[in-house]
Amino acid sequence: MPEKLCKTDREENGIAILTIPGSSAVSARLLLETLQRQIAIIAGSGDVKGFILTGARDEFCRCSTGTAFAPYEMSALAGLGQQIMFSLERTGKPCIAAIGGECTGLGLELALASDFIVASRTASFGFPDIAAGKIPFCGGTQRLARLVGKSKAKELIFSGELIDAGEALRIKLINRLYHDDELMPSAVRLMAHICTRSPNAIRIGGEVVNAGYDIDLQTACMLERDAFALCFSSFDQREGMQAFLGKRQPQFKGE
16 A cells, blocks of 8 residues: 555654645545555554644645546445544544645545644635536535535535635634644644643543534533543543642643
């Protein structure tokens, strides 16, 4: 498997940076299979506390789905892509997508499956697939609608137009906006701060947000109640409380 399609670097403080190149010559299946392996490695690594997805040069995760495949082959490709997006959401580790250029198609679907997106002021976002008679296939239609609302998602998908970073921030597609040269340093600082928190509480909190987002409020709050109580069986909660009382920095273990 050509691991050079995706490169994972390690920073200090347990941060991994997964760089995904942009190239229309790369097939979607090949890139997805490589991503699947990289995500599994990150999820299973005890040394990685959080990770950042970013792109090479000025594009994020550009690839080709091909032009001459049967519907059943495309269904299998979409199934693989959706499975990988769910695996990204379920690593149990915080994930930030840091976008510094054009983020479209599969790249935007991958960014939407991260915990949240930060971007440079020159970044742009969209689903131009409609021009080729296609729609997003890795869950992008659903995640986009849940993030920016149904009507705005339809506008972006139907028109195929790209929006700039300022508009993406306005519609809450992205969380933070930085100058180009500050994107990665700022993303790393933000992740480093997040990684000082309890890995156990981050994992549980993320699971509750994801699970409760599409169900009724009362049931979702019941999930939160039980998850909150579960935190009190952990080492991290006891350590956090003792550190607070002792006016010192906690030493979390994710247990």
